[in-house]
Amino acid sequence: MVSHFGEVIFPSSRAFWDDEDEYESDENLEHYLKLNVCWLKKKPEHMQKFIIIEGEPLIPFVKQCLCHNAEEVCIIETEDHKKVSVIYHIDKQIYLCIVLPHFDTKNAGTLVNQISDLLSSTESTISIVCRHVSQFQSTNIPETPSFLRILATKNANVAKYKIEPLEQPNIVFGVGAGVLSYAEFKGISAKLYVLYIDNFVLDSKCAEPLLQILTNETDCKLQYPKFTENFFSKGNLYM
Amino acid sequence: MIRLMEDINLQNYTLILPSVAVGNVGQLSVDLLISNLNLQKIGQIFSPAFVPIVGANAYHEGSSELITAIDIYVGVKECVVVLQIRSPYVGELTGFFDHLVRFVIERKIAKVIILASSYDYEKRDIQPQHLKLRYVASSGIQSENGQLFDDLSWISHKPKVTSDTRQEGKLQIPGGGFAKSIFNFLSHADIPCAILFKFCSEGDNIADAVALVCYLNQWIRVLGTNSDNLKYPPSWKHLFGKPPPHNIY
Numbered sequence: 447m448v449s450h451f452g453e454v455i456f457p458s459s460r461a462f463w464d465d466e467d468e469y470e471s472d473e474n475l476e477h478y479l480k481l482n483v484c485w486l487k488k489k490p491e492h493m494q495k496f497i498i499i500e501g502e503p504l505i506p507f508v509k510q511c512l513c514h515n516a517e518e519v520c521i522i523e524t525e526d527h528k529k530v531s532v533i534y535h536i537d538k539q540i541y542l543c544i545v546l547p548h549f550d551t552k553n554a555g556t557l558v559n560q561i562s563d564l565l566s567s568t569e570s571t572i573s574i575v576c577r578h579v580s581q582f583q584s585t586n587i588p589e590t591p592s593f594l595r596i597l598a599t600k601n602a603n604v605a606k607y608k609i610e611p612l613e614q615p616n617i618v619f620g621v622g623a624g625v626l627s628y629a630e631f632k633g634i635s636a637k638l639y640v641l642y643i644d645n646f647v648l649d650s651k652c653a654e655p656l657l658q659i660l661t662n663e664t665d666c667k668l669q670y671p672k673f674t675e676n677f678f679s680k681g682n683l684y685m
Numbered sequence: 686m687i688r689l690m691e692d693i694n695l696q697n698y699t700l701i702l703p704s705v706a707v708g709n710v711g712q713l714s715v716d717l718l719i720s721n722l723n724l725q726k727i728g729q730i731f732s733p734a735f736v737p738i739v740g741a742n743a744y745h746e747g748s749s750e751l752i753t754a755i756d757i758y759v760g761v762k763e764c765v766v767v768l769q770i771r772s773p774y775v776g777e778l779t780g781f782f783d784h785l786v787r788f789v790i791e792r793k794i795a796k797v798i799i800l801a802s803s804y805d806y807e808k809r810d811i812q813p814q815h816l817k818l819r820y821v822a823s824s825g826i827q828s829e830n831g832q833l834f835d836d837l838s839w840i841s842h843k844p845k846v847t848s849d850t851r852q853e854g855k856l857q858i859p860g861g862g863f864a865k866s867i868f869n870f871l872s873h874a875d876i877p878c879a880i881l882f883k884f885c886s887e888g889d890n891i892a893d894a895v896a897l898v899c900y901l902n903q904w905i906r907v908l909g910t911n912s913d914n915l916k917y918p919p920s921w922k923h924l925f926g927k928p929p930p931h932n933i934y
Contacts, residue, residue, distance in 0.1 A: 461707055461773060463736065464775070467707065478776055553775070555736065555737050555776070597739055600750075614743055615923050615924070616741070617771075623737045627737045628737075630739075632688075
């Protein structure tokens, strides 16, 4: 922001998340996000499957599919009681964690750190994230409304469902990526599914691969979701 | 938190790490080192101060090995441990610096070299324009290698002296990320360390990275004759965007 007339403002670099381009150690840690994990029910000692959902179009869909009888068991919130994530108990030892859309990705590492004890007590972790196809870098982009790619730790069984691995130089960042990184770090079995869609909303066609994952990964009976009209505005160029 | 997948004796090794800085020059340089020396991944660092990322192996297509925000690579023949940092820092780094210092001390690593960059417009000294590489060395490195640096005609980066001339100059590397802070942290722990950096503008910084790697190689001599003909890692193929879609023609 120019504060004086005629002042030359150099653009900040792409290398940094914020404008701070030379790190100075900060004694005042108060402006860093602190998260509280509040268990509404007894914290599970062991989880068979922990599913993490991140990305706006996925949340209502997965909630409809899996959460019809599920109860909220845990809330992760900021110090000023703003919810950033909710954990549901789906069935037996299957839990679902939804990362709410307003959660700032820059704090993904902090959130993963907060749930690290849960990840350590989980047999298998599954993260599902959603990206627009324009972010997929390849010379061979599938011409389908949506497609899946997978990344997994060494000890995860990925051969079963024949999903193509995410090719370099594509990367995934955020909570899902943090969970997979942490699992790799600790030697826990984990998979990260990336759903690429060519739309801004999840319609029945785009959701097909997602339904396939949920069917494969959970033994629960899925509630087939209703696709509601979404009034998301893509711009005013064409009516 | 640092985890090594295999227990390797790193005594007297050189640790090389990038500072996430303008133009990502340090990170690109480390990519060049890993791919040209064919270094093996031996560990990982998990720190909430960095944005988590994952992807497929950046150096070998078809490999199922993951890359994460901070990975550790080793070259046994060259006696180097290389840390690659792939995402920006977003939090307090003291914990990360602490872990690194402990790792260096426990593993008896001989010295640490930080690769960085600084804004081109901050180069205000009277050296000719083409000389854009600088170094900052701790007293231990300076006493051991000062003569070599002089023979190589390296230019040291001088701390900026404030208007109050009685005060000691303050080391500043604008746009250099955490390079200066980690250098000070390591120096306080009596670990021999140095920063090598290049003044650059943001854009296609591959040439800057090549220059920085060649600069490093003048000192530690790990690349041999390959330094003139560096191989780029396959993950750089869409560094500046993907090709245009076929259906626009």
